[in-house]
Amino acid sequence: MIETRGLTKTYRGGRPAVDGLDLAVPRGSVFGFLGPNGSGKTTTIRMLMGLIEPTAGTARVLGQPMPGAVRQVLPRVGALIEGPALYGFLSGRDNLRRFDAADPAADPRTRSERVGRALDRVGLAAAAGKKARAYSLGMKQRLGLAAALLQPRELLVLDEPTNGLDPQGMREIRALVRELAADGTTVFLSSHLLDEIEQVCTHAAVMARGRLVTQGPVAGLTAAVLGPGGHGRLAVTTPDPADAVRVLKEHGLTGLRADGDRVTGELPEAPPDGPAPPDPAELNAALVRAGVRVRAFGTQRPSLEDAFVRLTGEGFDVAG
């Protein structure tokens, strides 16, 4: 759906904003595009949409080269780039009519109907007649999304689509993204909200300082990045942390840490031809047999955030 080879953009006299990017977005995926501010996500999206000419490398969208095939490709792509931009002196509906009129592939006879449907879909039908300058940020964001949904699209490129929305709005947009994906639309979603990516995306890529750090299915990503032990940590809450550490160590757990009454450790990796790793239920029984009093017991799945911090080593600060 999207494929780039060595995609590079250097602005006048600076270090590359995007550096040798090889991105592969499979058809039908919900692809999360992650990275701190300033890591080159928006520059990449602008190159994919033909707004910026790459300094080097190639980009193909829907199988055709960009920016060369803008006319053939973009009518099949809906995009929300770096937040919504609207004509404040036009109503929400007239904003959509204007963007639709700009698309030579859009049929003017069905315009009113398509505009109405897009407004319905993002929950703006009631405010469609209001001037856009009176919209809240969340409403502007919805109108931007509606513009991306004026036609049935094969690909949706959404740059921070839940920015400025309240939690309820975020849930609605995520539900909408899932719904669109279920209809077969490929969604390319950039976000700095890791749990958002984790909730809705099937695939993800991580950018840092203009370079691609990793990409692949979300499930595999955390495991691959965190490596052995990436399957999860065991957490035990107990008034006897020292005894708990001793018992768990005997059962092969590594990286054991006691923090107050909370003990965590990594479950050992199952070797391909060795003994099976200990069952958490067995571990619990062993703790109790050894006289360790257990208040709470469970495993924690590693989050994408763990993977992200491991990858970029910088958390979410602006890249310098």
Next chain:
Amino acid sequence: MLRADLLRSEIATTFRRWRTLVLLAVLAGVPVLVGVAVRIQTGRHAGGGGGPAFLAGIAGNGLFLVFTALAVTLPVFLPMAVGVVAGDALAGEAHTGTLRYLLVAPAGRTRLLCAKLVTVVAFCLAGTLVVALSALATGALLFPLGKVTLLSGTSISFGEGLLRALAIAGVVALSLLGVAALGLFVSTLTDSGVAAMATTVGLVLTAQILDGIPQLQAIQPYLFPHYWLSFADLLRDPVYLDGILRNLGLQALYAAVFGSAAWARFTTRDITA
């Protein structure tokens, strides 16, 4: 058939803006001011003389207010208004970010630029017509109408005078093509609508000042305002076409040069706003 869609939207959007309407209202106000001033003046003492061309003729024939109003607005008001609309055409959209959404729609860069150019030209025409019609209405209300005495002394009927007024309005509108193309080019250079408008208006004023300095005679024939007032030659009998053709040729040259420059710039630039 679908190609006209963007253009229609562009024109509708431009002429629905408050700013455009205010500019047109100001242009409509100028002939009213001139007319009322002349009326008050002639009430006190007849004749007077001096002032811009045709001013003396107004009291005798309201149609002369059309010529006077165009002569008064062409050096400053009209090109400034065109400079505002042309300068803001792309830079304003870049500033608000709507440019990127038009381009991913995809409007097509050449197609969008053409729609913008046609819209600015439409504004040149609208501005000129607003001045002419407001002047005609004011002139008819405040002064008698009748036969028109031409600059060369011969008289023509009111109907023919009206036709000549229409021709003059057409020439004045075309005189603004150079400013329109220049403004559109400036508009492709920046992401700030205000900067583009100010630059364009500044260039108009600079050209006017340079055109007024006698020592710069060598370059003056290449300044876009140089032949502007030649439209008065349409009020001679026979019509004297030399200056008018030179004016139109110069406007065409400016339109070609800055139109191409705008195209070259806009179709290759990175849209980062």
